[in-house]
Amino acid sequence: MDATPLAELTEGSEFVGLLWLVSGQVRQTKSGDPYWEGTFQDASGSLPSKLWDSFEGRKGRVREHLEILRPGRPLKVWARVDAFQGSLQLTLGAVEPVVGEAVDAGLFSPRSRRTEAEMAEEFEKILSRMKDRDWVRLLRAFRADTHFVAFRQAPAAKSIHHAWVGGLMEHSLSLARGVKLLAPNYPGLDADLLLCACFLHDAGKAVEISSEPGFEYTTEGKLLGHIFMGARLVEQLCDSLPGFSPEKRRHLVHLVLSHQGERSEGFGSPVDPQTPEAVFFHHLDNLDAKVQNCLTALEKAGENVGAFTSGRDNPLRKSYYRTRPGDASEEGDASGPRKKGGRDDDAGGADPQPRLW
Numbered sequence: 382m383d384a385t386p387l388a389e390l391t392e393g394s395e396f397v398g399l400l401w402l403v404s405g406q407v408r409q410t411k412s413g414d415p416y417w418e419g420t421f422q423d424a425s426g427s428l429p430s431k432l433w434d435s436f437e438g439r440k441g442r443v444r445e446h447l448e449i450l451r452p453g454r455p456l457k458v459w460a461r462v463d464a465f466q467g468s469l470q471l472t473l474g475a476v477e478p479v480v481g482e483a484v485d486a487g488l489f490s491p492r493s494r495r496t497e498a499e500m501a502e503e504f505e506k507i508l509s510r511m512k513d514r515d516w517v518r519l520l521r522a523f524r525a526d527t528h529f530v531a532f533r534q535a536p537a538a539k540s541i542h543h544a545w546v547g548g549l550m551e552h553s554l555s556l557a558r559g560v561k562l563l564a565p566n567y568p569g570l571d572a573d574l575l576l577c578a579c580f581l582h583d584a585g586k587a588v589e590i591s592s593e594p595g596f597e598y599t600t601e602g603k604l605l606g607h608i609f610m611g612a613r614l615v616e617q618l619c620d621s622l623p624g625f626s627p628e629k630r631r632h633l634v635h636l637v638l639s640h641q642g643e644r645s646e647g648f649g650s651p652v653d654p655q656t657p658e659a660v661f662f663h664h665l666d667n668l669d670a671k672v673q674n675c676l677t678a679l680e681k682a683g684e685n686v687g688a689f690t691s692g693r694d695n696p697l698r699k700s701y702y703r704t705r706p707g708d709a710s711e712e713g714d715a716s717g718p719r720k721k722g723g724r725d726d727d728a729g730g731a732d733p734q735p736r737l738w
Contacts, residue, residue, distance in 0.1 A: 585610030
């Protein structure tokens, strides 16, 4: 029988099945006894986990399991689901290595609900409707580059927003729809430049963050960061195109370098946004990330009791009000939060992606 997904576990239940070990380390209790603390993951999410040195009267369990509890691989897990400071965690009863069978690491990572083919089709429609020859050539060069293969699989972040396989492409397409809707409100903006920025501003994340379960930062990502690597990629792509405008190259590189906002805010951009397109794009990018963080938190909350989501479970340490406007009756009584971020499941599963292209 298939194991219950981590996202569906409840306090007091048991888990038996395969999980991917993302991280782990030995710590000490206040009395000096060792215990192991780590994080396991499946495709639905992750849970913090503990293995106590003494369990059912038997000590020395931490030392016995150290060789098994090496991060970056699947393990057979038997655990009890407990609550700690308002959040669920796994208390490990037994852990065994997987022997004699190949296990696909991709089974343990959350994935975009949109198919790769569907997102590729939308990308092609965007290209077909762009007018500026230079920007079209640049995106076609990016599509043909080996970097694009990793880009299509990469998460948009480790945890804050679109943190799933295919999340970077999903985020980029969402930004492109935002450009389509909002840029005409500001005459004079270069819409095709903004569309290029949608796909290239975070291109460095395909190298910065591994697409393996846990989405850990790579060595190059830790040392160089996605902003530098993205700007370098843009320069390389522009320089590979004969006759590409130096001024357009400068504008796009500036967009990549400044997309995380003012330097004083401390989010990593080495320069402040200093063009109309850079100012517009920074706020659009921030909007998409923050709204998706909220929607994901509401969905992950499921049917758990409480008017607000748990800030402890959110990488931004934010909690959100769970009852949606349409959930209240005329008398003002809340009928309870709906599943899937407030969409009505009886509405026939309407496609949440507007068809703009």
